[in-house]
Amino acid sequence: MAPQVTPLYERHRALGARFIEFHGWLMPVQYRGIVSEHIAVRTRAGLFDLGHMGQIVVRGADAVPFLQYLTPNDVARLRPGTAQYSMFLYPSGGVVDDIIVYYLAEGNEYFVVVNAANRTKDLEWLREHRARHQAWNVEIEDVSDRTGMLALQGPLAESILQRLTTQDLAALAPFAIARAEVAGTATLIARTGYTGEDGFELYCPIERTVELWDTLLETGEAEGLVPVGLGARDTLRIEAALPLYGNELGPDITPLEAGLEWVVRWDKGDFVGRESLARQREEGPPRRLVGFVLTERGGIPRTGYPVQVEGQIIGAVTSGTSSPTLEKTIGMALIDRRFAGIGRPLAVVIRERPVAAVQVKLPFYRRARRRSVTDSASEGGNGHG
Amino acid sequence: MAEVRDGLRYTRTHEWVRVEGDIAVVGVTDFAQSELGDITYLELPAVGTVVRQGESMGVIESVKAASDIYAPVSGDVVEANQAVVETPELVNKSPYDDAWLVKIKMSAPEELERLMDAEAYRKFLAETAAIA
Secondary structure: OEEEOOOOOOHHHHOOOOEEEHHHHHHEEOOOOOHHHHHHHHHHHHEEEEOOOEEEEEEEEEEEEEHHHOOOOHHHOOOEEEEEEEEEEEEOEEEEEEEEEEEEOOOEEEEEEHHHHHHHHHHHHHHHHHHOOOOOOOOEEEOOEEEEEEEOOOOOOHHHHOOOOOOHHHHHHOEEEEEEEEEEEEEEEEEOOOOOOOOOEEEEEEEHHHHHHHHHHHHHHHOOOEEOOHHHHHHHHHHHHOEEEOOOOOOEOOOOOOHHHOOOOOEEEEEEEOHHHHHHHHOOOOOEEEEEOOOOOOOOOOOOOEEOOOOOEEEEEEEEEEOOOEEEEEEEEEEEHHHOOOEEEEEEEEEEEEEEEEEEEOOOOOOOOOOHHHHHHHOOEEEEE | OOOOOOOOEEEOOEEEEEEEEEEEEEEEEEHHHHOOOOEEEEEEOOOOOOOOOOOOEEEEOOOOOOEEEEEOOEEEEEEEEEHHOOOOOOOHHHOOOOOEEEEEOOOOOHHHHHHHHHHHHHHHHHHHHOOO
């Protein structure tokens, strides 16, 4: 089957992008180079085409109990115009998908953003549970095919975007979302992202995506805004220790193992997966996601490489890269919890050679935050913005 | 368009060879570095290693991927470029000059005949691009 492309495909080609196939989508992996794009996002701003991601609207009088039942975070805590990181879980406690749930101020709608790889599976999951609860007044609509999604990320993102909208961006807290026009296009502006920097994710009618992309690039050009591909998106999110479904999360990995227990609101009542998670919490999760830095040269620790202590395999790498910001080789690994601990050694087997590493605190990178009104008003400050 | 330098010999795995008497100076091509992107790691054979034409003698790794470096000719490694091991991004900046990788004292110089000249390599790249 030929891969899908977003409306920006020709733009990416004209910008000299190299492409990769990513879960059925042909997406730009890099334009000028992963490292330079990464540094642009950390120091200036970067623009991402995220047209491959899925968007599902959940609405109706029983939208809240429905989402409460299907996600471990507490949907009832969302005020209109705010968002939370959450998941869909299997009864086993393993992860169906990790998601962002936005509560839109108008229309009493929940706007759920899901991974491209999981869109079909998520929809089936939601519809299956919807079918089992006929009494619930809930409507589920997949709006992915008519929604364009861009991310504008980096310390200059706010000043660039502010020139194109009357929405007061300084008043838009992390994890807030507002409906506003951006350069004449009706857009949902969310202060969320996947880079560890300040920034925005923008949702617009799909037919307006190219115009919005062009306008943003043009507006930010003088400040050093560049297009950024999936390559740097990955290195940025690894530095910020943001999980990627299929690497740090999956059907066989629970949020407790992935160090994401903060997503689970034990006090909110029943939800799919709760029983298994409660048991695992009682017993202690068998594995733990840890961060590490290589202490000798030996290559890049790639996904699936074995992790050893004293010659015994204790786990595997989930993600690794050469960190442009830290200028170190970093990674995350899911290991037997008995070996987990900051400062403790391990070895990553790269091309059959154990390469020495030491466990470090996650995230590897945390941006310097200015204390401001918007920061103190933010939801939780969980590092997933 | 990737630079292909006249006067060098090339492999189908994108190594180049500059012949200096019985020594083959070896590197990877501009096309190879551009395909790999930002190079972050190199593993080169130690001085004294005996390498055989077409066999892996090292590793070159970028943020994107790792690939083998193949010996373009057989012989003894007489020098390995430590500067490029210390600063792998040299491969991106100067693939034909500063980022030479190893020098091999050739044991079978006639093997050079099996390598492409610049013109043949250009044609090979054009065909590769047409497939991709």
